[in-house]
Amino acid sequence: MADNASDIVQDVGKWEWSEMWKKEDWWAIWLGFIILIAGAVIYFPQTGELKQKLSQIEAKFKPDVEKTKEFKTIAWYQLNEEKAKIKAKDSSIGKWLSKVTSYPKGWVANPLDTFFMSKEKAEKKYNKAMAKYDETKVNTKTALEKAKAAELKAQEASFKNKTLNEEAKLAIMNWRNVQLKEISAKKKVSAAKSYNQIIPLLGLGVFMAIFFGIGMKFMGKSFKEFLTGFSFVYLITVLSWIASNQATMKHYGIGYAAWAIFFGMLISNTIGTPKWAMPAVQTEYYIKTGLVLLGATILFEKIITIGTAGIFVAWVVTPVVWIVTYWFGQKIIKIPSKRLNATICSDMSVCGVSAAIATAAACKAKKEELTLAVGLSLVFTSVMMIVMPAVIHAFFPEDKQLVLGGAWMGGTIDATGAVAAAGAFLGEKALYVAATIKMIQNVMIGVMAFFVAIYFTTKVEAAETGHKVGLMEIWYRFPKFVLGFIGASIIFSLFYSSFQAAQNGLGPAMIDQGVIKGMSDLFRSWFFTLSFVSIGLATNFRELKHHFKGGKPLILYVFGQSFNLALTLLAAYVVFYLIFPEITAAI
């Protein structure tokens, strides 16, 4: 993003190798890759052991899975449930990493619950959860017996009797719905443990201070001053997570980004950000490191999940919406800042906060522009999470609510969490379709960030300086962290595909549930929170108001999102029901 001290682009293209240990962009790449490599070193050695487990599970269930293609058998669901349990991060070191990097816990009325749960309280919670789990186990057993009986009847007719097949399908669906409740109840039993978060949080703070401080030292800044300032920034970061994990705030979808900016701005615009904290107010440094970690989650193979229908809804509609909204912003409402325009287009059309962060960094937007874009996204996300399921429920034909409704919500609601909540409200299938469409859109972040970086470096900055830029100038101005972002994406996409093909489908276990959830994800949101706190601590209300002049960002967002809603619904209907109805039937 643009440095406060130099808002005007300087035409001084000059590459020096020392940049690779003196510049922030490169340090973001090194630090990000240190974490990713550590994840690979920790989890990849488990390949042999997990491959064997997977083979055993497949051998156990495959015969019953393959006995018919008329419907998904009980064994099909059991196979997928068992495969989902194989996770590289379930190793002892994975569990330890998860424990020492965990966020303040959820709380309802007593904020101390975020740090402590006594053994007595945990036991009470455990007993309550266990009672519920026992109840669901009984229901699941009953439903499974009925489903087995129905499947057996259908099997006895060689799966040729349509009525018996439909009855079996329905009985299995009923069992599945009950089983999902049992799985959810079991998770609550596992979570009912006593904890003390103070030492892990302190330890994590020290680790991150040193982790980022080393880079600061190489960049010519004072290590000691950074450590001192970091204590303040980290304190506000923890406070942001405490607020985010309060039950009511979670229900309204008000997450850490909003709280980090809010608390940061509250401090900076009242008592003022302490001068000794300023060395650690490093928005771009934290955000770029987080983005390199985010790159590892952009796995290209995921885009095939829902087939051709998914790619047209997520990868064709999205750039159309982005471009039309950008054009509208430039030509019709004449937004002064192209960077603000681009950032809002990304957060509205791609996938909310993550896309806004990547785009803002790629086009060097100002921190106030990112704040505005994120703020607009969060407000509308909360509204859409509540309104869209109600609209689908009230107006969509019943046979179209799950797939069409799920695709519509997945392609339009900005935040994945809100998408999941809205999808789950309609049903399991809607949740799966909505979350998958959103996941495919998440993968688009890489494409859009690269496009924006190239566009702004070669066209916008050239126009701003008044002359064409050569290749060396493009290289000099190109935000280097994007290389780390794209590099992490390509490397881990190759690893994922390799594990899928050569290691018997171990991609999810080793990459998703290993390097990503067992390493990258443990730190990424912390880094983004540090960044948003830094934005808040360095933002003046007056500067923010200036960017909102005339309400143009709001008009842009509303126009773009309205167009997005219309086009996504049309595209989803056409691809899922007119062009590829067989995909819809298969889901």
Next chain:
Amino acid sequence: MESNKKIPLKKSLKIIISTFFLLWIFAFIVGPFGEKHIPVFKNITKVIEENNIDSTAYMYTEIEGSYSGQKHLLAAMEHELPEEFGFTPVFISGIICCFSILALAFKYLPMNDNEE
């Protein structure tokens, strides 16, 4: 960058305390009232609690439903539509469409100077 303290300390502290008080009102009175009395919201809250969904998550990696959905849909596609699964020509045409749209945008997006 310098600290941008402009308001007197007493007033600043009053603003901070009032803000936290308003947050408390929202968290424990207004928010729960809305959850209970807006019908659809009440049901969504129930779904969030029952399914343990993190409705504040920003990336698919933070939601269990993404992974379950991916597994379920991939298995369904492999099982029932193996010939249409994967990087088929039609699928690749979707990716080409995406890049073509971006290429056109690169060439034709407006370069207005709207600076005030």
